[in-house]
Amino acid sequence: MEMTQYLDIFIDESKEHLQAINQQVLLLEKSPEELSIVNEIFRSAHTLKGMSATMGYEDLASLTHCMENVLDAIRNKKIPVTAAVLDVLFVSLDHLEAMVVEIAEGGNGKRDVSETVRDLEALENGDSPAPALTSKRSNTESMQSYDQYEKQIILQSKEQGFNALELSISLREDCILKAARVYMVFEVIEQIGEIIKTMPAVDMLEAEQFETSFNLSVLTKESAQDIKDRIFKVSEIEGVEVSEITTENLNAAAVEESIENQGVEQVVNNENKKEETQQNTSSAGSGKTIRVNIERLDQLMNLFEELVIDRGRLEEISKSLKSSDLNETVERMSRVSGDLQNIILTMRMVPVEQVFNRFPRMVRGLAKDLGKKVNLEIIGADTELDRTVIDEIGDPLVHLLRNSIDHGIENPSIRSNARKNETGTIYLRAFHSGNHVFIEIEDDGAGINKQKVLEKALENGIITKEMSENLTDKQCFELLFASGFSTADVISDISGRGVGLDVVKNKIESLGGSISVDSTAGFGTIFSIQLPLTLSIMSVMLVEIQQEKYAIPLSSIIETAIIKKEEILSAHNQKVIDFRGKVVPLVNMKEIFEVPETNETSQHVPVVVVRKGDKMAALVVDSFIGQQEIVLKSLGQYLTSVFAISGATILGDGQVALILDCNALIK
Amino acid sequence: MTNEEKVIIFQLKDEEYAVPVQHVKSIERMQHITRIPRTVDFVKGVINLRGVVTPIIDLRLRFGIEEELYTDTTRIIIVSVGTIEAGLIVDAANDVIDLDKDSIEPPPEVVGGVDAEYIQGVAKIEKRLLILLDLVKVLNPEKLDVQLAKESLN
Missing domain, CATH: 3.30.565.10 (Histidine kinase-like ATPase, C-terminal domain)
Structure with missing residues (x-):
């Protein structure tokens, strides 16, 4: 089977699962008594095992398997959670991570983990009454077999006073709409309890792929007889047999790998259906998501940036044309693209x-x-x-x-x-x-x-x-x-x-x-x-210095002001102004940027007060143009260190404006 | 076949120069250039090249040839070498020819005032003398820093 197409998904998901296990093991360290955490770890480990076995990474699968055994022993309170156990778990996790990394780099995920496996096995066998388990395997009375996870649910529910029942329901031979009957039975049971497992699987039942009888495992607080009565109310039911799932025959059930996998899936299915009643399992992930290649998001962002530039251009045109229809349309477009911008930006947020x-x-x-x-x-x-x-x-x-x-x-x-x-x-x-x-x-x-x-x-x-x-x-x-x-x-x-x-x-x-x-x-x-918050689009104040336009990031502006020439004071050869009781040094942008002079300076001096930390400076400009959303563009690889310029942007008229780096201007 | 190389020919003062066509992305007419303050004199600024901010180098100044007013024939050749993309202002760009690699000779010490450092070789075709530029060296950003350091010393 061609596996390469699944490799990326496998690697991504393995990393996620490993991360999840890591986190949960850390949690476990803090509260060793919390069995739900062990369950969570178990589930991730189990999925990982299944995936790696499918992909043919045997070492990965077998190490996970050993981990699983230890976790199972913890879960069944056969071994306590000690620092030694956690250390071995962490070591195994490191191994697993290394393997996944190797696979990601094109290797075959092979790794000598015999020592860790030995440690795990030693832990597992520490004081576990394993022989007792195997002896019971043969005389199992349970009709269905359960995997570890289901067993856990059953055990926990029993502790909380639920009855765990196995129902064997048979329909009449002449029943025509078998799926409908099954559905009705489900309905009846879900009113009073919860179905944790079906035999055959739910989708098979729905597709009527069964003879006349099926088995259900149910958790309920009602009595066996009560359930029986309720089910008989559904027509075309031939017979119902109810038996209780006891702790003994639970433990006795030895489970085949394949069934186990199937079981997990079913549980997950049921879980989604009945999330509100499932208290023992933690969140199954909220909301629907899809994986999107980050490159596509980047492309989307680039395209949107182009749009922002054109929006700026349109705004400019509509201003100069003074047509009210055009104005209105452009305004609406600006609003929509503003919303669009928010969505695109949040899509990139992690x-x-x-x-x-x-x-x-x-x-x-x-x-x-x-x-x-x-x-x-x-x-x-x-x-x-x-x-x-x-x-x-x-x-x-x-x-x-x-x-x-x-x-x-x-x-x-x-x-x-x-x-x-x-x-x-x-x-x-x-x-x-x-x-x-x-x-x-x-x-x-x-x-x-x-x-x-x-x-x-x-x-x-x-x-x-x-x-x-x-x-x-x-x-x-x-x-x-x-x-x-x-x-x-x-x-x-x-x-x-x-x-x-x-x-x-x-x-x-x-x-x-x-x-x-x-x-x-x-x-x-x-x-x-x-x-x-984001690197690519930002709000700036556009200013003019002689004929040149510059953008000052709004985030560093405190306020803008127009001061009279007389208000400029001199202190230590440095021009300063009194700004709300503070002495703020003036920075003459024209001189600093060696801007070719064309206009006469007037009596009124527009300044932009900017800050860096708690230091301030007043930048002297020639006029304010206004606030605008701009797309940040780099100056390219050639111009790497330009003084006091952090980047460039393209304005509505197609020209490039430079973005000031206020941090460099404040000493 | 393999011995031929397509080159773009441009003019700078009285000389003809050539750059391999695979390094040339496009040839643009003069347009508004946004000046970048406090950088070396041969960096004229940046332009908006279809959404990409591209630095522009005046090749005359880069090679220490006296500056001249831009005319109708002035062109910006957009070149890309490795990760660097830049525009070169030249007096005129007028030709694309196939150059026989065998006709390329190592550079003499000084050609038309341009340091031999930037020259890959010279080629003689009929009566024209073509100077092949070494774009990697021309676009070496380290030169910028050296130049800036020199200027700040003065």
């Missing part, structure tokens, strides 16, 4: 969860290596960000987290001496605010040692002695982001390899974001990252 997901594992591992106790709290994992940003933000966050664990959180002994909880906490927060997404990494560790930072900065020649005396706390912390800075006394392989926070800062700035840090000695440090 929850940061995708990035955050891998952190708990990482933090756990790191903390263990360093002998520290760290608890990672993730808040706002459902915050959404443009996919392009998501792809890029992972590494900087890893770096910051490592930093927090390595430098921030102290050793348990130091912490208890300082009367802190031995376990340090790192908060990873994500939230929306305006047109930005904020990601914060906060730890309750030692905080930044200002003196140490200064010494290091002096040592590395980043600042001079005189400068060091006048630095505010904030400025001092900013030094962390200077290139070639690393304060760790000992260079560990976790952080402090010289490629410090400056790399993080550059990365975030290249995404159009910014990063800041604040710290209180003894109480912890907080890194705060601000990111734009």
